[in-house]
Amino acid sequence: MAISIAIIEDQDEIRNMLTILLNGSEGFSCIASYSNAEEAIAEIPKIKPDVVLVDIHLPGQSGIACINTLKPLCAETQFMIRTSLEDTDTIFEALKAGANGYIVKSTSPSKLLDAIVEVYHGGSPMSSQIARKVVSSFQNNESKKNKTEVALLSKRENEILQFLSKGLRYKEIADKLFLSTETIRTHIRNIYEKLQVNSRTDALNKVFGSKGNP
Amino acid sequence: MAISIAIIEDQDEIRNMLTILLNGSEGFSCIASYSNAEEAIAEIPKIKPDVVLVDIHLPGQSGIACINTLKPLCAETQFMIRTSLEDTDTIFEALKAGANGYIVKSTSPSKLLDAIVEVYHGGSPMSSQIARKVVSSFQNNESKKNKTEVALLSKRENEILQFLSKGLRYKEIADKLFLSTETIRTHIRNIYEKLQVNSRTDALNKVFGSKGNP
DNA sequence: AAAGCAATACCACGATAGTAGTAATTCAAT
């Protein structure tokens, strides 16, 4: 089966060129094309193409906003951003919004087809520069276990902090660790003192980054 | 200035080959090589090479553990994993640990040099398959604002939830919103009911993902 | 017009959490 593709692109010429390219290539089938995000949002959830090529700059709603809306509606569909230059921040935003990969517009037709196959098969084609941005962002999230703070705490204290983060009550923590509730109290008092806070939520926000507020 | 490189690789032959390749190529300089992680951990922080090539499978400590220790000590240094096959999970772990890119061992010398230049210049060379894993993981972190749950809550309730996540007391929230503490109480009771929880921490863990526990 | 929800507000009770002071034991470091 050919890979079914939809195009969102405001410039008529380019849209037509892409359509012709795709339909003229074996294994590819362009099943729809739209000149704006609104139209695409209305139609794409019904036809669920395998891959959608999205121009990042669209007249009304941007390509990013468009993906943001569409991706939750068609989880199976792969969205590939088309961008003019290597605008890392914009591409990064698009990936956050749910895009699965991107290509620069100047990419040769054969490489474009390659990239479509790649996203279709579960890859995320991107330059190593963008990759670095993504990796860094994700490394930050992983290691936001504020090492300075955590280092202050003893083994036991860290252990208890873990349970605190799960929302357990003192009694429950005590039972898990076969300790007296009063001991847990003492540990938590010490934890709070070391972290310079005075509530569970403050402690968690201090050690693991804030949740709701970046 | 040539890019200074250190190698961590347990097989003598390969280590020597790499050293020769690097020193024989213009713009590259292999300034150190180690056959195990422990030795590398002791020395690399002192010499701070531009790039370190790390074999993922090492006799004692693994390459991943090694990067985990070293990366915080030399933030400027770029770590590049060398792996035999496209073992996505392992590579993924390595990236979490702080690696900046990877290459498969079968890569041709010229491409290896290219990749080194790429990491050195702030890229993260990786296949599109790995890129996808990284992107997905990071998309999860971004959108873990459990939309199903949040949608249940009214505007006011979400607002209050934000303050809850900051660790404010009922009284403090009330003051911020110019409402009675009792009103906050009521809202929070409703929030808890909608989320099917019965404590602040549980509510936060439900809506924003759990922090300390993946 | 009635039903329903969102938003506001109060009272009262019991549970949980946070604060303060104190102390014994153990283990590591000086």
Next chain:
DNA sequence: ATTGAATTACTACTATCGTGGTATTGCTTT
């Protein structure tokens, strides 16, 4: 050998939270 931190544990008091019941107002939706 002594100091110091970690771990354990207790008592007592206060503050904050969680829960239940109830009520008014205003806006939608039927």
